[in-house]
Each structure stands twice: as C-alpha cells, then as structure tokens.
Amino acid sequence: MSTQTSSAEGGFSIGGLIRRPETGSLIGFIVVYVFFASLGGAVFLGAPGWSSWLNIAAEVGIIALPVGLLMISGEFDMSVGSVVPASSMMAAVLSGHYGLPAVVGIAGGLGVGLLVGFINGLIVTRTTIPSLIATIGMMFAVMGMTLGLAVMVKGSTSVSYVPDAVTKALLGTFINGMFNVSIFWWLGFVVVFFFFLHLSPLGSWVFALGGDRDSARNAGIPTDKLTIGLFMTSGFCAAFVGIAQVMTYQAAQVAGGQSFIFNSIMCVVIGGVLLTGGAGSVIGIVLGTMTFAVVNQGIFFAALDPNIGSIIIGALLLAAVLSNDTFRALAMTYATKKK
C-alpha cells in the first residue's frame, strides 16, 4: 500500500518508473497492441480498429473499475453478471412494456443495481460469509428473479424497448457510426474513480481496508459503511452497463451478462490489482481493460482462430500475476537499498 502512494511524489526517474505498479500493465498493453497491429494491418490501426476494441473496453471497463476497487479492499463481486441483465430487463419492462418515460426505466434499472449492492454489502459486513460466496448466491437469486419477472410480465425471455431519440443519443448511439457513446461514459467513470481512489482521503481508506481490516477499523475508518458503499457502487456500474445495452440493442434478454464476471476480474488482475487486496490503481485497471479488449478484438482482425484469443488472455492473466509479484519484489528491494 505504501509503495504506490509514496512513489507518486518522487519525481521522474527510471527506478521510480519501474516501481510504479502500472508499469507491468503498460508493458503488457504495448506488447499486445504491437502484436495485433502487425497482424491486423491498416484496418486495425485505423478508426474502425480503435472503435472496435474501445467499444468492448468501455462496457467491461465501467464494471471493472468498481470490481477493482472492491478487490483492492479485499472483496469480490460475482453478482455483476446478473445485475447487467436484471437492470436492462427492469428498464425494458418499465419503459418498454408499460410505456413509462425513459427516466423511470433508467432509475428503476439503476435502483436494482444499488439494491443488489446494498444487500451484498449487508451480507458481507453482518455475517462471516466470504464475499465470493455471498455474491455468487446473490448472482443466482437475481438471475432467477429476472427470469421470473420477464415471464410473469411478458411471458417471454426477451422484452424489447425502442428508446426516444435523446435517451438513445445519450446512452446507446454510435458516434460517427462507430464509437459507442459508452466510451465517453467510461472516461467519465475513470475520472471519478481516479479522484476517489488516488486524490480523495477516502481512497486511502480503501487501501487500508484491503491491507488489514481490523487495523483499519481500529484507526477509526467506518469499514462497514465503506464496504457497503463499494458494493453499491459496483451494483450501480453494472446496472449502468445493462441500461446502456438495452438502449443500444433495443431489447433486454434474461440471459447474458455472465461473461462480465470473469472478464471484469481478468481486466482488474491484468491491471495489476493484488487479489488479496491492499494494492492496485485506477490507471492499472484501465490499462488491463484495454489489454483485454485489444486481445478480444484483435483476434478477429488478425484472422486467427478465436480460441487462440482465449489462450492469450489466459496466458496474460498468469503473466500479470507473476510480473506483479516481480515488480513488487523489485520495489521492496529498491526501497531498502535506497535507505
């Protein structure tokens, strides 16, 4: 925890750069991008290529940010996978099926996310159930309720909704026919999360929570409130992606969204967040997300077998964890030498 906060102020030096926790993620991103750029050619390097992987990165990235924060604080959130379809279904049912204004549908969808996050936080703070298990349970419960709601209201597993022009433009349009507006939302989220984690005093609480929960509580940090707040944030962000999807594709499906669970965790880990909590950065998470997206989309431009993409992502994940350990060890020895 102390390593990345102290290094930010050290001025520029090669040693300082290597000690930055994001360095591994940055190198990973550059290597992967150059690799696919050499195979993908001009189309991948141009606007179509950039928009292609940025569209992917934006959605998974919006979820990866709070999932990463939770992981820094030592918790997992598996329920995001079912919050995505639950919120899009809620928005489609309210605004599409019942014809209520788009604002009501959006509020309903986001409300689902906040509520799920709140319950997750309560379970984790009030019981001794580990967050991994608690949120897996929540994921299945929400999945079941989404299916139940859809079948009860619509008698179908999909509900369609055609949003009005303003809503569509804000949440589900493609700028220049290519760049999904969610990319800009993602950038907005990145700024907010960066401020929260690295500039506001609350950020150090998150690191403290992941470092040692008991010491954090003894130091006067309201750990329960903070944990519940973080879970609500991840519920909110997952719900936001669900709503953006329904505005983009104009239909909500009961299934789907499950891929976000592992994809978001992979982005976070590739981005250098420590699985056991206490270390990580927003820039790292963003780089991890970009790396993940480049691999995912680069495969199609490089005309490789898509299964190779999964292999590369798997290898990247292992390499990321290994290099994190290496960089951390490097940072430790560097710091002691300096003394």
Next chain:
Amino acid sequence: MTMKSRISRGLLATAAIAFSASTAFAADIFVIGGKPDDPFWSRVKKGAEDAGVVAQAQGGSVTWLGPQNYDNLGPDAAELIRQAIDQGADAIVGPDWVPEAMDPAFQAVVDAGIPLVIYNAGGIDAADRLGALNYVGAVDYKSGYAAGEYLGNAGHKNGACVNTLPGAANIEAFCSGFNAGVEATGGKGSVLQLPATSFGDATAVAQAVRAHLLQNPDIDALFAIGDADTNAAVSGIQQAGKTGQVHICGMNFNDSILANIQASTQDCAIDQQGYQQGFFAVSILNNFVNYGVTIPTREILTGPGVIDASNVELVIEGVKAGAR
C-alpha cells in the same frame, strides 16, 4: 344439492360410457410437452388445444402434461409418459428430449398398443426406433439450410454463420446447414467462431461481427443462431457501415426482430413453428383413433418457416393471437 349433483354426474358418466360404446372411439389424447408458461411451449400447447376442438366435438379430449421445471428433464418427462398410460390415454404425443431416460417409457406406450407420435425432438430416427406412427417437428440442419438458400437465392453468395456457442451439437447443425444452403445456390459459406468469453454479451458479438466484416469485405450474408445474437449482429453490420450490403437471417424471433424485418435491416427469420407441432401431432392421432386413417408421409416438418418482409404483418397478427 350435493346428492343431486352426484347422481346427475353418475348418470352423465353412464351416458358417456354408453355413448362412447355405441359410437366410434372418442380419442383421449395426452400431450407431453414443456412448461405451459414457457413462451415456445405455450404456442405448441395452443396448437394442440386448437386441434383438440375437433377431438372434443367427437367426444374426446386433449390433456397437456408438462414438467414443473427443466431441472430433471429426462426422468420427469418419462414419468409423465407413464402417467398418461395410467390415466387411460387412447393416444400419446411426446418429445424424445433425452432418449436414454425416455425411450423405455415410450416403449411401454407402444407395448400397451397405444398409438404414439413423437414431436419436437428426436427426429424420424426416434419415431422409427420406437415404432411411433410419425415424427412432427423441425430439423436444425434444415433450418440453417433454409436461411442459406434464402440469402443465396437473393444473390448474396458469400455467407458466414456467427457461432457464439462452438461445440454445441444443434448449433453446429445450424451452421453446417447454413453453409450447405449457401453452397447449393453456388456461393460459399464459412463459420465465424466466437471465443467463449463473448457468449451472451451483445456488445462482444456485435464487435466481433463488425471486425469480421471489415476484415473480410467480400462477405455479404450472415446467419445468427438466436434472436439475441441476431439483434447484436444487425448492430455489428450497422457499425461496420455495411447496412444494405450485408444481409442477415437469424433463428427465432421477437418483437424487435419483427420490427427489424419491417424496417429491412434484417432479411429473414427462421421459425420452427411450434404451433404446427402441437396441431398436427394431435390431429394425426385423433383421426387415426377415430377413423383409422394415417398420414403415409414420414417426418412431418413444421419448420423451417421463413419470415420476411412478405409475411411479417401476418406473423405479427399470429403473435397477438398467441400462435407464434
């Protein structure tokens, strides 16, 4: 009051027995199917009940037996088949979802001399193996073939099947059927396989389709294996700036797909027409039990039904009536 109704009910029962004894057999047909609140099966059930109107007019009945859930499908469905035998069915309709679990129960139906029709799943092979009268249903391969042929005949000769679930047997059948259909019209077909990380994620499917189209500008026809994937693929085509150049058909449909067909952003949807499965399976058995007439055509195909701009209005009416 109670006494009176009980007596009158008894009299009615006697009359019914006398009636059925004096005339031809009235067919009490039992239909085993999915959960009645499952959107697909609710259409099959409506078909069975509509055909049941004729059976009722002739003194028979149609009874729907469906499982509470799909958690233990094979054994549960086998149990329903045995229930139908025990309740004195004159004829039975059932899908051969899980042959290992269900075939012994179907065998018991045939051994008891009860006419049997297999529908929805199992194919003509199951009907032949079990000694059933016929098979009523769709064939995955032919559904894909219909889409390939439709797009190929419209002049779109370079097709790709968007496979979001590589390895699943029915999906592979859709794709190999699609490629065969395109090739039958003189074109060529390929498969765009998506990695497992993108299944169920509309954005991932859309971006994969878009990248594939940009990288392979010759492709002018796509086939998607489900309604959600079709919506995503349509978006992928739009983002690649190829609306109007790349044509798309997809399996199944929902409201937004019908709207897309109306707006010409999608060319066609392939439907296995569940209503027909219920309707014809019951009709075949009712006529056989009552009059001994048969349908010598083996394998009654209810699908693929092609929905395109020419019939989409009619389909929308069918949706309102609960038949599609």
